[in-house]
Amino acid sequence: MLPSLLFPLYSSSYLHQTSSDHILKDASPFPSDFLFGTASSAYQYEGAYLTDGKGLDNWDVFTHENPGKIADGNNGDVAVDQYHRFLEDIQSMKYLGVNSYRFSISWSRVLPKGRFGGVNHMGIKYYNNLIDALITNGIKPFVTLSHFDFPQIFENQFKSWLSPEMQNEFGYLADTCFKYFGDRVQHWITINEPNIQIGFGYISGMYPPSRCSMPYGHCTQGNSETEPFIVAHNMILAHAKAVQIYHTKYQKEQKGTIGIAVQTTWFEPISDSIADKKATERAQSFNFNWILDPIVYGKYPEEMVNILGSALPQFSSSEVKTLMNYKPDFLGINYYSSYFIQDCLITACTSGAGASKVEGYVLKLIQKGNVSIGEPTDINWLHNYPEGFRKMLNYLKDRYPNVPMFITENGLGDLQKPETTVKDLLHDTKRIRYVSGHLDALRSAMRDGANVKGYFVWSLLDNFEWSYGYTLRFGLFHVDFTTLKRTPKQSASWYKNFIEQHLNTGDLTFKR
Ligand code: NOJ
Numbered sequence: 001m002l003p004s005l006l007f008p009l010y011s012s013s014y015l016h017q018t019s020s021d022h023i024l025k026d027a028s029p030f031p032s033d034f035l036f037g038t039a040s041s042a043y044q045y046e047g048a049y050l051t052d053g054k055g056l057d058n059w060d061v062f063t064h065e066n067p068g069k070i071a072d073g074n075n076g077d078v079a080v081d082q083y084h085r086f087l088e089d090i091q092s093m094k095y096l097g098v099n100s101y102r103f104s105i106s107w108s109r110v111l112p113k114g115r116f117g118g119v120n121h122m123g124i125k126y127y128n129n130l131i132d133a134l135i136t137n138g139i140k141p142f143v144t145l146s147h148f149d150f151p152q153i154f155e156n157q158f159k160s161w162l163s164p165e166m167q168n169e170f171g172y173l174a175d176t177c178f179k180y181f182g183d184r185v186q187h188w189i190t191i192n193e194p195n196i197q198i199g200f201g202y203i204s205g206m207y208p209p210s211r212c213s214m215p216y217g218h219c220t221q222g223n224s225e226t227e228p229f230i231v232a233h234n235m236i237l238a239h240a241k242a243v244q245i246y247h248t249k250y251q252k253e254q255k256g257t258i259g260i261a262v263q264t265t266w267f268e269p270i271s272d273s274i275a276d277k278k279a280t281e282r283a284q285s286f287n288f289n290w291i292l293d294p295i296v297y298g299k300y301p302e303e304m305v306n307i308l309g310s311a312l313p314q315f316s317s318s319e320v321k322t323l324m325n326y327k328p329d330f331l332g333i334n335y336y337s338s339y340f341i342q343d344c345l346i347t348a349c350t351s352g353a354g355a356s357k358v359e360g361y362v363l364k365l366i367q368k369g370n371v372s373i374g375e376p377t378d379i380n381w382l383h384n385y386p387e388g389f390r391k392m393l394n395y396l397k398d399r400y401p402n403v404p405m406f407i408t409e410n411g412l413g414d415l416q417k418p419e420t421t422v423k424d425l426l427h428d429t430k431r432i433r434y435v436s437g438h439l440d441a442l443r444s445a446m447r448d449g450a451n452v453k454g455y456f457v458w459s460l461l462d463n464f465e466w467s468y469g470y471t472l473r474f475g476l477f478h479v480d481f482t483t484l485k486r487t488p489k490q491s492a493s494w495y496k497n498f499i500e501q502h503l504n505t506g507d508l509t510f511k512r
Pocket of ligand 1: 041192193334409465466474
């Protein structure tokens, strides 16, 4: 993600101090079947962009045609070459002691032309090898069907997610993956972060297919006030179709589970006023309830219906039936940061992130006076505020009771600045503070009653971070992007110790 209309730059001073002693104070154990893992995605990791029959995907085309939209002008042609180095990467996972690995399927590697063409058996073979090697090493595959990338042909032929056709394509991808990999995969995620894909692809236009309208961004086509909601509608129904296929055709025999991963941000009212409190509810609705309410309750949040009116598509009665009959088995929660929220519906706001109709007339701020929402990091949209994570999990448990959750992403990025040395990057105490604080908050939330079944750090390795290219590093392992050599950072050894404590003793009190 990049600072944009959605995530503006603010100056900040940090006053909210978070736990910095690296000691997890809360000693209540995670359940013995809890998954500890790291997360990744195909475009950000695999490389091999035209190898063994893979077709061109939307990110291949976007990065090749618009190098100016990527901070370092780079692309995922090679990325971290996991396609050729997955065995080495599994050794890194073994070093950490994780019992699960989240990765995604490159749609254009298994179905280069979707339903317009055949299955690419070399692609199937790659994922079979990866899955088998993970399992042989005691690591459960946690597989995302679609993490931002899809065959470019869908964009050219029918405008991809703007068309209901994409629901059928997605169903076909899901069916293909369940058929070939489902005998060994117990955890499936349908779509990664629909809300972010939509925000950047169809509101600000910073991601493919670069569709937007003024004043949200500079694009040659698109409509930021209508298209996001059409796209979300198709994604929600595509998700439900995949769940339906899994539940009716595969689950009985394969005995796995299926969910979705949404980006969550915690929001706090900037004041005690009723207007700011109501604005905070709108911010939640326009951010993640937008996706989660339909898949759990079969309808959009009230706040969205009221503000958007006819711009919000309606579910037909048969679509509602499908949504209600085929609910997710779990929710995947990607959490990084929090914001203060100020009302812009009753009180006029000048401008800023979210102050528009498409985000519910709310202003997202990282400071209240000169108090920052959390410890600032290298990037303006990411503050270290573990308490927000705990509050978020409590909010989700109350709004969607009985739906288990996995934390499918959580982590910290370091910006590669001209003066940054490899030594600095390896000595990543800020990341340790971030992860340990969030694991601490996670345990508190679980004690509060949140049913969380796993936690994945984003990310195993430094990788291609979308608009930031290779300039923003989220890895527990440093990657030299010239030689592709992987080196564990201090956080890798911290996470290893943490997991060891849990797996060996069931006691999570972490001692340095
Ligand atoms: C969310 C996305 O799922 C992932 O692809 C991205 O790299 C991380 N957040 C960090 O921005």
